[in-house]
Every structure is written in C-alpha cells, then in structure tokens.
Amino acid sequence: MSKIYDYASEALDALREHGFILDRVEFDGVERRCATKDKPEKENGAYRGELSGGLASVVFYNHRTKEGGCWYPKRKKKFTDAERRELERRVDEARKEREAERAKTQKKAAKEARKLYDAAKKCKSHPYLKKKGVRPVKGLKIDADGKLLIPMYDSDGTLMSLQFIDAQSRKRFLPGGKITGTSFLIGDLKND
Numbered sequence: 073m074s075k076i077y078d079y080a081s082e083a084l085d086a087l088r089e090h091g092f093i094l095d096r097v098e099f100d101g102v103e104r105r106c107a108t109k110d111k112p113e114k115e116n117g118a119y120r121g122e123l124s125g126g127l128a129s130v131v132f133y134n135h136r137t138k139e140g141g142c143w144y145p146k147r148k149k150k151f152t153d154a155e156r157r158e159l160e161r162r163v164d165e166a167r168k169e170r171e172a173e174r175a176k177t178q179k180k181a182a183k184e185a186r187k188l189y190d191a192a193k194k195c196k197s198h199p200y201l202k203k204k205g206v207r208p209v210k211g212l213k214i215d216a217d218g219k220l221l222i223p224m225y226d227s228d229g230t231l232m233s234l235q236f237i238d239a240q241s242r243k244r245f246l247p248g249g250k251i252t253g254t255s256f257l258i259g260d261l262k263n264d
Contacts, residue, residue, distance in 0.1 A: 181249035224254035
C-alpha cells in the first residue's frame with residue numbers, strides 16, 4: 073500500500089469524523105466542495121488536500137457551522153520547526169482564499185439582492201405577517217411569486233442580502249448573501 077493511499081484513507085476518516093460526506097480525498101492543492109451531515113443536500117463543506125515535500129495535510133471548513141481545522145497524518149516523530157511553519161502557512165493561505173471567495177460570493181449576492189428588491193412591490197399585506205399579527209412596515213416588499221422580502225442591511229446601510237418568507241411561513245435567505253452582521257430595522261433608533 074502506497075504512502076499517499078495511507079494518507080488519503082486516514083484523511084478521509086478524519087473528514088468523515090468532522091461530518092463531511094465524501095468518497096475520497098484529493099491531494100492536489102485544489103479546494104473542493106462536498107456535502108456535510110448537517111446539510112447533506114448542499115455542498116457546505118470545503119477542503120484542500122496537499123502533499124509536498126513528503127508532508128501531507130488537509131485544511132477543511134464547514135461554511136454553515138463556521139467550523140474548520142487542519143488534518144495531518146499521525147506521526148511517530150514530532151514535526152520539525154520547518155514542517156510546522158509550512159503547515160501554518162497552508163492553513164493561513166487556505167483561510168485567506170476562503171475569505172476572498174466568500175467576499176466575492178457575497179458581493180455578487182448583494183447585486184442580485186438589489187436587483188430582486190428593486191423589482192419587488194411594496195408590501196401591503198402578507199399571510200406571514202397576518203399570522204404573526206404584525207402590520208407591514210416600510211421596507212418590506214413582495215416579489216412576483218408572492219414571497220415576503222426582508223432586506224438585510226449591513227451597519228453602513230448597504231443592502232447585502234434578502235430573506236424570503238412564503239405564504240406557508242417557510243423562510244430562506246438569498247444563497248451566498250451575507251447574513252452575519254446584517255439586520256432589518258423596524259422603527260427609528262433615535263426616537264425609540
């Protein structure tokens with residue numbers, strides 16, 4: 073059995089223990105997406121396997137839970153300082169790439185949110201609001217499919233994403249849109 077196979081098998085077991093659903097692990101330095109146990113119908117998991125200079129590692133991340141880490145094979149001897157620095161470099165590089173990709177995806181989603189929001193009609197009534205006993209407020213809209221649109225703004229007041237609520241009260245957010253750190257304000261903070 074080759075060493076790369078040992079690494080791949082060991083890495084696969086480790087990723088599965090962290091809730092990733094996949095059949096094999098590639099060690100080619102390319103980030104790959106996969107399903108996770110907490111959301112098997114989506115590809116919320118991401119990993120990047122590398123093998124260079126005899127040093128195997130896999131950096132992994134769950135985009136839904138925001139949990140991640142780095143796997144490397146069990147060894148009988150300790151890592152050298154150079155090997156440890158190389159692993160730290162790989163983890164940092166993967167984090168920066170993930171953040172850049174997330175920012176790019178969120179920027180694209182923000183443009184889509186603006187387009188959908190601008191095309192929607194002012195909300196005069198919606199089954200979800202009636203069910204909750206809430207009157208429509210300024211800023212809520214209804215899309216062409218009858219879904220309630222709730223705009224999600226960042227702290228600067230920039231539209232970043234949308235939440236959709238249908239007549240059966242099913243909720244979802246615009247895929248790829250920024251959610252953390254966004255809100256929809258009802259009322260006026262200065263007066264209330």
